[in-house]
Amino acid sequence: MTTQLQNAVASWLESRSEEAARVLVDALYPQVIAIVRRHLPFRMDEEDLAQEVFARFFAGLHRYDPRRPLENWVSRVALNVCRDHLRRRACRPELRWADLAEGEQRAVEAVLRSPETAPDELADDARELLSKLLDTLPADDRLVLILLHVEEKSVDEIAAITGWSRALVKVRAFRARRRLRKALLALEPQEQQNKL
Numbered sequence: 783m784t785t786q787l788q789n790a791v792a793s794w795l796e797s798r799s800e801e802a803a804r805v806l807v808d809a810l811y812p813q814v815i816a817i818v819r820r821h822l823p824f825r826m827d828e829e830d831l832a833q834e835v836f837a838r839f840f841a842g843l844h845r846y847d848p849r850r851p852l853e854n855w856v857s858r859v860a861l862n863v864c865r866d867h868l869r870r871r872a873c874r875p876e877l878r879w880a881d882l883a884e885g886e887q888r889a890v891e892a893v894l895r896s897p898e899t900a901p902d903e904l905a906d907d908a909r910e911l912l913s914k915l916l917d918t919l920p921a922d923d924r925l926v927l928i929l930l931h932v933e934e935k936s937v938d939e940i941a942a943i944t945g946w947s948r949a950l951v952k953v954r955a956f957r958a959r960r961r962l963r964k965a966l967l968a969l970e971p972q973e974q975q976n977k978l
Contacts, residue, residue: 784809787852795843807836813853814860820928821864831867835860858943861925868921885910915965923958930955 787809793802811832818831839859846855916924929935929943930951940951 810856817857817860818864831863835863838863861943865921865925915962918965919961922954923961926954927958
């Protein structure tokens with residue numbers, strides 16, 4: 783954490799300085815909005831949630847341990863806000879073959895034919911498909927897969943951010959990947975399912 787952020791935290795804790803709050807929000811906003819965007823489907827309510835993150839951040843700042851990185855603490859607050867929001871909304875839409883764009887359908891077919899060698903020209907469609915599939919998962923499954931595979935965090939980092947044990951992170955990641963695969967296989971076109 784920079785000296786400027788340390789001073790802003792101290793100033794805000796001491797006098798609830800508006801200027802210190804502005805410095806903290808300006809410095810941490812890019813990190814907060816990036817987390818919110820990665821963990822919510824279709825950019826829903828991102829500004830409202832970023833505002834809620836900062837409300838919780840300032841409400842709990844007196845519990846912050848300055849010996850630990852402020853950025854990790856803010857990440858945890860942001861992830862918890864996103865998780866709470868997804869739980870409240872029970873945001874687990876069902877995804878059907880007919881809901882997919884033509885390119886996404888081709889991406890599914892290519893992955894089902896040969897998962898390791900999906901053509902590069904389907905990369906954008908595959909990313910969009912992955913986003914839609916992640917949106918069908920429970921919040922904790924989505925969280926662990928994004929942290930592990932998109933943000934490329936280590937198991938130790940995920941445990942620190944979420945407050946879970948290392949073993950729980952590994953188990954959740956395993957189960958989340960299994961659910962993601964099941965969701966992908968459920969998208970097979972009807973003709974393919976009839977052949978099986």
